[in-house]
Amino acid sequence: MNPATGTANPVELLLLGHAGGRRCGVDRRIGEVTYADMRGAVTEYAGRLRAAGVRPGCRAVAVSDDCIAAITAVLGLWWHGCVPIVLHPTLRPADIGFIVRDSEAEFAELNVAPEQAAGLRAELSEIDAERRAAGRVGLLTELGPVPAGQSTLPPAGFRETDELLVQYTSGSTGRPRGVRHCLRAVRAILRGVGSMLELTADDVVLSTAKLSFGYGFGNSLLHPYAAGASSVLLDGQADAYSVAAALDEFRPTVLFSVPRLYAGLLNLAEQGKAIETGSLRLAVATGEHLPAELATRIAVAFNVPLINGFGATEALHTVVAAVVGRGRATGPGSIGFPVPGVTATIRDDAGRPVGDEIPGRLHLTTESAALGYLNRPEDTARVFADGGVYTGDIAFRAAGGDICHVGRADDMLLLGGYKIAPAEIERVVRGVAEVADCAVVGSTDPTGLEQATVYVVAREPAHPDEARKAVKSALRAALAPYKRPSRVEIIDQLPVTANGKLARFRLRRQPGGPVGSPEGRT
Incomplete structure (x- = not known):
C-alpha cells in the first residue's frame, strides 16, 4: 500500500x-x-x-x-x-x-x-x-x-474501487455480461470465505474449476497465493478420471470441485478404483446445488471436513457456506450461512425483507459485490440495488438461520459450476431444419445433481431419430462442451400455460431416460 x-x-x-x-504453482507443461x-x-x-x-x-x-x-x-x-x-x-x-x-x-x-x-x-x-x-x-x-x-x-x-478484473458471465438472454471487480472485493473474499479455508503456506490446492470462472479464479490464484501456498493447475477437461489421477500425482491438501465431479469420484471408488485422498485436510464443493445425501457420502468417503458453498460471479466468490455435519445444523436444501462480512436477506419484488420460511429473492450486502456490469446500465441498476446485489436466486431463510435454495429466478442453469442460459442453447436448436420447436430446462439426475435437457418437437414427427441426430450435431458445432445439454428428448408438443406461455415447470416433470442413455446423451 x-x-x-x-x-x-x-x-x-x-x-x-x-x-x-x-x-x-505446478502444471504438467513446465513443472x-x-x-x-x-x-x-x-x-x-x-x-x-x-x-x-x-x-x-x-x-x-x-x-x-x-x-x-x-x-x-x-x-x-x-x-x-x-x-x-x-x-x-x-x-x-x-x-x-x-x-x-x-x-x-x-x-x-x-x-x-x-x-x-x-x-x-x-x-x-x-x-x-x-x-x-x-x-x-x-x-x-x-x-x-x-x-x-x-x-x-x-x-x-x-x-480500492478501481476496476481491477472483469469476469464474463451469461445473462438470462445468453449474451455474456462483464462483471467489474475491484481490489476491495479481493480483500473481502480473503477475509470472508478465506477465514473458513484457513490456508497456510504448507497447503497444496487443487481446483477443477477453471481460472476463467469466478470460483476457479479464487481457488487457483487469489486464495492460495495470498496464503503463500501452492496451486496445482490442470489443463484439459476435468472429469473423474483426470481428477483421480491428479489426486494421486500431486497429493493436494485442499480440493475445490463441483458436486457432480465428487459424485464421479465416488462412483469410480464404488467400481473398485483406488482414489487417493489421504493427503487431503479439506474438501470444498461449490458451483451447483449439493444434495444432502451426496454431501454425507463425500464427507464419509473422504474423511475430511466438507465445505458446501454458494457463490455468485457478481460477488466474486463464495458468500454463503457451511461445513457439512459440523457447526450449526442445516436443513434440507440448505446452502449454509453467510460467510464473515456478508449479510444475506430474502426480499420480495419490491425489495422489502420477508420473514423466515418465505421464499423470495436472495440479496447480499458485502464488500465483495462487484462495481456493476460493463456497458449494461439497466442490468446494473436492476441487479446491484438496495445496497447490495441480487444473485438471481430464489431462496428462503430457515428457522435455524441458514439459507435454503429454491431455484433460479431467471431459469438460468448451473451445471458443474457454469451458469448457462437456456436461451443460448435454444437459439442453436431452433436453427436446425428438422426442429419445429424446443425448450431447455434443468432437472436432476439420479444423484440429485442438476442437468440440462433439451425437449424437441420434430418438424417431421415420423422421423424423430433424424431430428435428434441433427440437434446433437448442431450442439457440438455451436456450443462449448460445458454448455451442451446432457439429454435430447423428442416430444409431441411443448406444454403451455393458459395464456400461451411455455410451462417449463411441466417439462421438469416430464419422464425421461436415465442420464447417459445412448439415445439421450450428447
Whole structure:
C-alpha cells in the first residue's frame, strides 16, 4: 500500500512477502515454479507490456487453459496496471470476439493450441482492422522481448474501487455480461470465505474449476497465493478420471470441485478404483446445488471436513457456506450461512425483507459485490440495488438461520459450476431444419445433481431419430462442451400455460431416460 496515494497492487498482496524458495504453482507443461521464479516472470511480462506500448489501465484478454503461463499473464497485467479478462479456449472465436469488442480490450494474450489459433487470430485481426479503420486504438496480440531495465519497474497502483478484473458471465438472454471487480472485493473474499479455508503456506490446492470462472479464479490464484501456498493447475477437461489421477500425482491438501465431479469420484471408488485422498485436510464443493445425501457420502468417503458453498460471479466468490455435519445444523436444501462480512436477506419484488420460511429473492450486502456490469446500465441498476446485489436466486431463510435454495429466478442453469442460459442453447436448436420447436430446462439426475435437457418437437414427427441426430450435431458445432445439454428428448408438443406461455415447470416433470442413455446423451 502506498500511503501517499492510497493505492496498492494486488500482486503485492498475492506474490510479494512470501518465501522465494517455496513452490507457488505446478502444471504438467513446465513443472514446478517458486515464488521467486514467478516474481521474475511477472516483472518481465510487465516489462514486455510496457515495451510493446500496451496502455496501463486498459482491459486485456488472456485466452488460456489453466497453467502457469495464465497466472503469469494475469499478475503481469496487474503489475503493469491493466485489467485482465480470462477466457477459456473452448469458447468459439466468435464468442471471444464478442467479448473483446464488448470490453474494448486493447491487448490479447493467446495461449491456445495450434488448431485453435488460426480461427482466433483471424477473428482478432478483423477487430484490429475495424478499430484502426475507425481511427481507434487497435488490438495488440504479440509482445516482443523485454528491453534492459524494463523488468525492474515498480507495480502500478489501484485504488480500492478501481476496476481491477472483469469476469464474463451469461445473462438470462445468453449474451455474456462483464462483471467489474475491484481490489476491495479481493480483500473481502480473503477475509470472508478465506477465514473458513484457513490456508497456510504448507497447503497444496487443487481446483477443477477453471481460472476463467469466478470460483476457479479464487481457488487457483487469489486464495492460495495470498496464503503463500501452492496451486496445482490442470489443463484439459476435468472429469473423474483426470481428477483421480491428479489426486494421486500431486497429493493436494485442499480440493475445490463441483458436486457432480465428487459424485464421479465416488462412483469410480464404488467400481473398485483406488482414489487417493489421504493427503487431503479439506474438501470444498461449490458451483451447483449439493444434495444432502451426496454431501454425507463425500464427507464419509473422504474423511475430511466438507465445505458446501454458494457463490455468485457478481460477488466474486463464495458468500454463503457451511461445513457439512459440523457447526450449526442445516436443513434440507440448505446452502449454509453467510460467510464473515456478508449479510444475506430474502426480499420480495419490491425489495422489502420477508420473514423466515418465505421464499423470495436472495440479496447480499458485502464488500465483495462487484462495481456493476460493463456497458449494461439497466442490468446494473436492476441487479446491484438496495445496497447490495441480487444473485438471481430464489431462496428462503430457515428457522435455524441458514439459507435454503429454491431455484433460479431467471431459469438460468448451473451445471458443474457454469451458469448457462437456456436461451443460448435454444437459439442453436431452433436453427436446425428438422426442429419445429424446443425448450431447455434443468432437472436432476439420479444423484440429485442438476442437468440440462433439451425437449424437441420434430418438424417431421415420423422421423424423430433424424431430428435428434441433427440437434446433437448442431450442439457440438455451436456450443462449448460445458454448455451442451446432457439429454435430447423428442416430444409431441411443448406444454403451455393458459395464456400461451411455455410451462417449463411441466417439462421438469416430464419422464425421461436415465442420464447417459445412448439415445439421450450428447
